[in-house]
Amino acid sequence: MTTPATPTSRAAALEFRGVTKRYGSGEESTGAVNDLSFTVPAGTICVLVGPSGCGKTTSLKMVNRLIEPTGGQILLDGSDVMSEDVTALRRRIGYVIQQVGLFPHLTIGRNVAVVPALMGWTRERQQARTDELLSLVGLEPGRYRNRYPSQLSGGERQRVGVARALAADPPLMLMDEPFAAVDPIVRQRLQDEFLRLQRALAKTILFVTHDVDEAIKMGDLIAVMEEGGRLAQFGPPEEILAHPASDFVARFVGQDRGLKRLSLSTIADLRTEPLGRREGLPTFSPDTTLRDALSILLVADTRGGVALDEAGQPRGLVTVDAIASALADDRPRRAARA
Amino acid sequence: MNGEPLVRWDWLWAHLGPIADRIGQHLYLTAIAVGVGFVISFALAAVSIRRRRLYPPVVVVATALYTIPSFALFAALVAITGLSILTAEIPLVLYTFILFVPNIVAGFDAVPWDVLDAADGMGFTAGQRWWRVELPLALPLVVASLRLATVSTIGLVTVSAILGDRFGGLGYYILDGYHRTFTTEILVGGLLSIGLAVLADLGFVLLQRVLTPWAAARAVSR
Numbered sequence: 001m002t003t004p005a006t007p008t009s010r011a012a013a014l015e016f017r018g019v020t021k022r023y024g025s026g027e028e029s030t031g032a033v034n035d036l037s038f039t040v041p042a043g044t045i046c047v048l049v050g051p052s053g054c055g056k057t058t059s060l061k062m063v064n065r066l067i068e069p070t071g072g073q074i075l076l077d078g079s080d081v082m083s084e085d086v087t088a089l090r091r092r093i094g095y096v097i098q099q100v101g102l103f104p105h106l107t108i109g110r111n112v113a114v115v116p117a118l119m120g121w122t123r124e125r126q127q128a129r130t131d132e133l134l135s136l137v138g139l140e141p142g143r144y145r146n147r148y149p150s151q152l153s154g155g156e157r158q159r160v161g162v163a164r165a166l167a168a169d170p171p172l173m174l175m176d177e178p179f180a181a182v183d184p185i186v187r188q189r190l191q192d193e194f195l196r197l198q199r200a201l202a203k204t205i206l207f208v209t210h211d212v213d214e215a216i217k218m219g220d221l222i223a224v225m226e227e228g229g230r231l232a233q234f235g236p237p238e239e240i241l242a243h244p245a246s247d248f249v250a251r252f253v254g255q256d257r258g259l260k261r262l263s264l265s266t267i268a269d270l271r272t273e274p275l276g277r278r279e280g281l282p283t284f285s286p287d288t289t290l291r292d293a294l295s296i297l298l299v300a301d302t303r304g305g306v307a308l309d310e311a312g313q314p315r316g317l318v319t320v321d322a323i324a325s326a327l328a329d330d331r332p333r334r335a336a337r338a
Numbered sequence: 339m340n341g342e343p344l345v346r347w348d349w350l351w352a353h354l355g356p357i358a359d360r361i362g363q364h365l366y367l368t369a370i371a372v373g374v375g376f377v378i379s380f381a382l383a384a385v386s387i388r389r390r391r392l393y394p395p396v397v398v399v400a401t402a403l404y405t406i407p408s409f410a411l412f413a414a415l416v417a418i419t420g421l422s423i424l425t426a427e428i429p430l431v432l433y434t435f436i437l438f439v440p441n442i443v444a445g446f447d448a449v450p451w452d453v454l455d456a457a458d459g460m461g462f463t464a465g466q467r468w469w470r471v472e473l474p475l476a477l478p479l480v481v482a483s484l485r486l487a488t489v490s491t492i493g494l495v496t497v498s499a500i501l502g503d504r505f506g507g508l509g510y511y512i513l514d515g516y517h518r519t520f521t522t523e524i525l526v527g528g529l530l531s532i533g534l535a536v537l538a539d540l541g542f543v544l545l546q547r548v549l550t551p552w553a554a555a556r557a558v559s560r
C-alpha cells in the first residue's frame with residue numbers, strides 16, 4: 001500500500017529520540033543500543049531488523065519499560081513513556097513474543113481476556129471480546145475457548161498470542177519475532193492474515209525480526225540495525241532495497257535485493273505492451289508479484305506473458321524487459337499490500 | 339502364644355470408641371506438624387528463591403535434620419521441653435523441611451520465564467503476577483510436597499507414643515501391644531496408620547486434580 005492505513009484514534013505515534021542502553025557499568029559496560037532515533041507514524045508497521053545481538057529486543061522492551069533506557073527518550077503520542085505509570089502503560093501496549101508465553105493454567109478464553117480482567121471489565125464484556133478476537137484470528141470460539149494452551153498447535157498458540165495482545169484494543173503493539181517459532185508455511189499464512197487484520201485495525205506496530213524477507217513483507221517502514229545497536233538505515237522497504245545506505249545494509253539485505261524489490265510490486269503496477277498473438281503464453285493475474293512473473297517467464301522461455309485485469313480479461317503483454325525496467329524506476333509502487 | 343487367636347475381635351468391638359479417639363489424635367498431631375512445617379518451609383523456600391546462595395545451606399541443614407533418628411530426637415527433647423506437645427511436634431515439623439523446601443523451590447523454578455515475561459509485559463503488578471501466575475503454576479509441585487509430607491508424618495506420629503499415652507495417636511496401640519505381647523493391638527495400630535496414609539495420599543491426588551485441571555489436560559494431550 002502506498003499510503004499508510006488511515007490512522008484511527010486507536011493508534012499512537014511512536015518516537016525514539018536518541019535512545020541508548022548500556023548493560024553493566026564502568027569498564028565492562030557494553031552498549032546494546034546506541035543513540036537510536038526514528039519515528040513511527042500512527043497506524044503503520046515499523047520493523048526492526050538486524051543480525052542477532054544487535055539490540056532489537058532491547059529496543060522493543062524499552063518501549064514498555066521491561067528494560068529501562070540508559071539515555072534518550074521514547075515518546076508515545078508525544079509523551080515520555082517514563083513519565084507514565086508503568087502498569088497503566090503496559091496495559092495499553094499489546095505485547096507478543098516468539099515463545100508466545102500463554103498462561104498454561106488458564107483456558108484460551110481466559111488467556112485472551114487477561115488484560116481486560118486486570119482492567120476490571122465485567123465478565124460479559126470480557127467474554128464478548130474474547131469471542132470476537134478468537135474469530136478475528138481465525139479460531140472458532142466454540143471450539144477453542146475452553147481448551148488449555150497445551151492442547152493447541154504452535155500456529156494456533158501464536159494466533160492466541162496475537163488475540164491476547166489485541167484484547168484491550170491497544171494503540172501500540174510490540175511484536176518480538178512473533179512468527180519465528182512456526183514452520184515456513186504456517187509463518188507465511190500468519191503473516192498474510194496479520195497484514196489483512198492490520199488493514200482493518202490500523203494499529204501502530206513495532207515488529208522485530210532477523211529475517212529480511214519478513215521485514216520487507218511486513219514493514220511500512222524498516223529500521224535496519226547493526227552490531228552495537230546502531231541504526232544503519234531507516235525508511236520504507238523499497239528505498240532500503242533500492243538505495244542501501246552502506247555496505248553493511250547492502251550485504252544484509254542480500255545480493256538478491258533486486259529480486260526482493262520485484263516482490264514488492266505486482267502485475268497490476270506494470271506498464272504493458274500491446275498484446276499480439278496470445279496462444280501459448282502464460283497468463284498473470286493482477287496480484288502476481290513481478291518476482292514470480294519474472295521467474296515464470298524465464299522458465300517458460302517465451303517472448304512474454306499475458307497480464308489479466310481484475311475481470312480476468314487480457315490487458316496487455318508483459319515482457320522480461322518491462323519487468324527489468326520496473327526496477328530502474330526508482331520507486332516501484334507497493335501494490336502487493338493494497 | 340498361649341493359644342491366643344491372632345486377632346481378638348471381642349477386644350476390637352469393645353474399644354471402637356477409644357480407637358476412634360486415637361485416630362482423631364493421630365490426624366490432629368499430623369495436621370499441626372504438616373501445617374507448621376509447611377508455613378516455615380514456604381518461608382525458607384521464598385528466601386532461598388530470592389537469595390540463591392542461601393539455598394544450598396538450607397538444604398544441607400534440612401537433610402541433616404532428617405538423618406537424626408526420630409527415637410533419639412524425641413528422647414533428647416524431653417530434657418528441654420518435657421512431656422509437652424512441643425516435644426511431639428518439634429521433630430515432626432523438622433522432618434518435613436526436606437520434603438517441602440526443595441519441592442516448593444522446584445515448583446517456582448519450573449514457572450516458564452516466557453510466561454513471566456508476558457505477564458510483566460501485559461501489566462501485571464508484582465502481587466498479581468505472584469497470585470495469578472507464579473503460585474498457580476508452582477501448585478502441582480507444592481501439592482505434591484504436601485502429599486509427601488503428610489504421608490510421611492502419619493507414619494512418624496506413631497513414634498511419639500514413647501512420650502506417653504497422651505501422644506502417639508495410633509502408635510499408642512503399637513507400643514502398648516508390644517509391651518503386653520498383644521498382637522491385636524499392634525495390628526490395629528499398624529494397619530489403621532497405614533490406612534490413614536493411603537487415604538491421605540488419595541485425598542491429595544484428588545485435590546491435585548481439582549486444583550490443576552490444566553496439568554491433566556496436558557497429560558492427556560501428550
Ligand SMILES: Nc1ncnc2c1ncn2[C@@H]1O[C@H](COP(=O)(O)OP(=O)(O)OP(=O)(O)O)[C@@H](O)[C@H]1O
Nearest residue numbers: 023024031032051052053054055056057058059210
Ligand atoms: N540482561 C543483559 N545483560 C547484559 N547484556 C545483555 C542483556 N540483555 C541483552 N544483552 C546484550 O545486549 C545485546 C543486544 O541484545 P538483544 O536481546 O537486544 O539482541 P537482539 O537483536 O534481540 O538479538 P536476537 O536476534 O538474537 O534476539 C546483546 O549483545 C546481548 O548480549
Ligand SMILES: [Mg+2]
Nearest residue numbers: 056057058176
Ligand atoms: Mg531478540
